[in-house]
Amino acid sequence: MDTRLTAEQDEIRRTLRELLHKRCGAEELRAAVDSPAGYDPALWSALADRLGLPGLALPEACGGVGCSATELALACEETGRALAPSPLVATSVLAAPLILALGTEAQRAGLLPHLAAGTRTATLAVPGPALATALALTGGNGGQWAGGGRAGGVQARHTTAGWRLYGQVDQVLDGHSAGLLLVAAHTGGYARSRTLLFLVAGDAEGVVRTRQTALDATRPQGRVQLRDVPAELLGTADTDVLPALTALGDTAAAVLAAEAVGAADRALERTVEYVGQREQFGRAIGSFQAVKHRLADVYVAVQSARSAAYYAAWATTQGERVGGLALAQALQALRCAAGEAIQLHGGIGFTWEHEAHLYFKRAAGDELLFGPVHRLRDRAAETARLFTRGEVAV
Numbered sequence: 001m002d003t004r005l006t007a008e009q010d011e012i013r014r015t016l017r018e019l020l021h022k023r024c025g026a027e028e029l030r031a032a033v034d035s036p037a038g039y040d041p042a043l044w045s046a047l048a049d050r051l052g053l054p055g056l057a058l059p060e061a062c063g064g065v066g067c068s069a070t071e072l073a074l075a076c077e078e079t080g081r082a083l084a085p086s087p088l089v090a091t092s093v094l095a096a097p098l099i100l101a102l103g104t105e106a107q108r109a110g111l112l113p114h115l116a117a118g119t120r121t122a123t124l125a126v127p128g129p130a131l132a133t134a135l136a137l138t139g140g141n142g143g144q145w146a147g148g149g150r151a152g153g154v155q156a157r158h159t160t161a162g163w164r165l166y167g168q169v170d171q172v173l174d175g176h177s178a179g180l181l182l183v184a185a186h187t188g189g190y191a192r193s194r195t196l197l198f199l200v201a202g203d204a205e206g207v208v209r210t211r212q213t214a215l216d217a218t219r220p221q222g223r224v225q226l227r228d229v230p231a232e233l234l235g236t237a238d239t240d241v242l243p244a245l246t247a248l249g250d251t252a253a254a255v256l257a258a259e260a261v262g263a264a265d266r267a268l269e270r271t272v273e274y275v276g277q278r279e280q281f282g283r284a285i286g287s288f289q290a291v292k293h294r295l296a297d298v299y300v301a302v303q304s305a306r307s308a309a310y311y312a313a314w315a316t317t318q319g320e321r322v323g324g325l326a327l328a329q330a331l332q333a334l335r336c337a338a339g340e341a342i343q344l345h346g347g348i349g350f351t352w353e354h355e356a357h358l359y360f361k362r363a364a365g366d367e368l369l370f371g372p373v374h375r376l377r378d379r380a381a382e383t384a385r386l387f388t389r390g391e392v393a394v
Contacts, residue, residue: 020082037177038220039085048118055116063113073258073313080262085218087121090173095122101244102235122180125169127153132371135249156185163231169224176211176222198231216365253323254312260330261306264337267359271341305333328376335363
């Protein structure tokens with residue numbers, strides 16, 4: 001593995017950082033999260049038109065840029081630094097790769113160019129708080145998470161007029177605003193039930209969407225109710241969606257790890273700047289040995305998490321799956337960096353007006369969505385078969 005960034009990768013990161021610095025400051029961020037969509041459509045258009053960000057990891061034949069998950073991870077590291085609210089994760093990390101992997105030629109040709117251009121957004125709707133399970137990040141992906149029967153969730157039935165969906169999906173990233181919903185649903189009855197993915201227009205008849213109050217306001221979520229909604233099957237009836245979701249989970253985890261690293265690095269950077277300016281007893285508090293030790297620990301955690309995230313992003317192209325473990329390390333580093341930022345900023349760090357709490361909420365919110373750190377690590381150990389003979393770690 002060559003750890004040096006290419007000129008193209010450096011340019012992606014530099015250009016994106018400059019744009020977000022100008023367009024996603026503290027005031028712009030708060031205005032965006034308070035808007036009905038939960039993000040700034042003008043900024044999203046700029047990211048799409050100037051950088052081609054929504055289609056960064058999509059093939060050129062589908063209207064994308066043709067880069068790999070590594071470039072997408074580097075881009076998300078920069079959006080993480082700014083905590084930029086956007087449909088990037090929902091559209092480009094979760095939904096578009098599934099359409100690319102499972103969709104028919106007609107579906108890919110009809111949907112992916114619009115997603116790559118940023119003129120349409122999409123999201124993956126998984127019933128209940130089971131996104132991490134569906135992506136095989138915190139447990140086996142057997143399909144039970146989709147619900148069905150008395151378990152609730154979403155059910156699909158085939159009629160002479162086509163597929164119809166009925167049910168409810170909570171905690172859907174950008175579920176209240178996405179133009180296209182990729183819905184996981186059960187079909188086939190109890191004895192022969194299976195999970196399939198369906199394409200549903202956001203404004204289809206029978207779709208009722210409500211924005212929910214989320215812990216992390218920079219990741220807006222919505223509740224989607226489906227009341228006998230017409231849907232199009234993604235792929236064919238023989239499509240096995242579970243392996244595709246498992247493969248997506250590893251790539252998504254690697255990208256999300258890089259995003260968390262960007263947020264942690266920015267939280268640390270702001271804290272170092274503050275302790276260098278704040279004086280107590282006639283000297284900057286950053287000169288106190290206790291403060292230096294705490295920030296040194298955070299620095300080590302952030303750099304270690306960055307190395308793990310970069311390796312995980314590179315490994316997705318090599319067939320190695322370590323994204324979940326990298327995500328666990330990155331989320332722990334972000335929680336550590338955000339916690340120390342609040343503490344070392346003193347009284348102002350606890351106020352609503354300061355941005356320190358937004359980084360802490362990003363860490364906590366991502367753990368709720370994609371799995372707590374201990375479960376991510378437990379799943380990685382289970383996948384690697386570390387304790388198959390009942391050994392006890394020393």
